[in-house]
Amino acid sequence: MKKENKKEKDSIKKDKDANEKKVNKKKKKDKKTFIKTSGKVLGDRVYEQVKVTDYSSTSVFVYYSKTKRDFMGKKNIKDGNLVYVPYTDNKLIVRNVVKLPTDIIDSKDTDALISDIRDLMDKYVYIPDEVDKEIIITYVLLTWVYDLFSAIPYLRAIGELGTGKSRLLRVLNICYKSLCTRALASSAPIFRIIDKFGGTLIIDEAELGRNTERNEDIKEILRSGKDSDGVILRCDPKTLDPIPYEVFGPKILGSRRSYSDDA
Structure with missing residues (x-):
């Protein structure tokens, strides 16, 4: 028994x-992993975070594809057990340190888009050389598709005080996810922000000829950031393990004079 x-x-x-x-x-199996991101490519769809005011959250996703375009706000992107969500409360976005698009309009052909950019530049900046103007306009377009290239150039405006460099850089905030270092007290956050958001780094008063720690850090970002596999390494302060930060992306510099660098 x-x-x-x-x-x-x-x-x-x-x-x-x-x-x-x-x-x-x-x-x-049902457990969801939430990941914050400002953009994602899934299949033929490209999702981008857009900062809006007529939704309950500060940011949503919109997407477009080769077969369909959807301008409705999406609070998240689902990919199996992964759920991608926008940075709804990130202070860099809320305070426009990192500038996101605020809307999406009907697409235009490239010539019409170039004409709009040229009109904007002519309104706010005087650029006497038409070749220089065409280079700048082309670079603006490049910033929105830079991830399609394995390497990209940088854009630099050189001129004395009062020649309009800073005004030009303000106009170039139309570049993709622009970040201007005037808002940063040191170089320490720069590579972390690029790693998190990607986009266009704009460096005003980039007088990099002086050997300061900040300048050396920025030079390191510039040397590595032109290639799609470009990273810089920093040690974890607790474990001392090296952490790679992606720094690839378009970069625009404004300075009074050029500087020499063998790299």
Whole structure:
């Protein structure tokens, strides 16, 4: 009788364990992992975070594809158990340190888009050389598709005080996810912000000829940031393990004079 009771108890325990495993497996399968991002490519769809005011959150996603365009706001992007969400409360976005698009309009052909950019530049900046103007306009377009290239150039405006460099850089905030270092007290956050958001780094008063720690850090970002596999390494302060930060992306500099660098 005792043996039968023991067998019965063992059988019940096995069934219970099996049920618990099934439940745990289902929970694990259904568990969602949330990842914050300002953009994502899934299949033929390109999702971008857009900062809006007529939604309950400060930011949503919009997407476009080769077959369909959807301008409705999406609070998240689902990819299996992964759920991508925008940076709804990030102070860099809320305070326009990193500038996101605020809307999407009907697409125009390239010539019409170039004409709009030229009109904007003519309104706010005087650029006497038409070749220089065409280079700047082309660079603005490049910033929005830079991830399609394995390497990209930088744009630099050189001139004395009062020649309009800073005004030009303000106009160039139309570049993709522009970040201007005037808003940063040191170089320490720059590579972390680029790694998190990507986009266009704009460096005003980029007088990099002086050997300061900040300038050396920025030079390192510039040397590595022209290539799609460009990273800089920093040690984790707790574990001392090296952490790679991606710094690839367009960069625009304004300075009074050029500087020499063998790299």
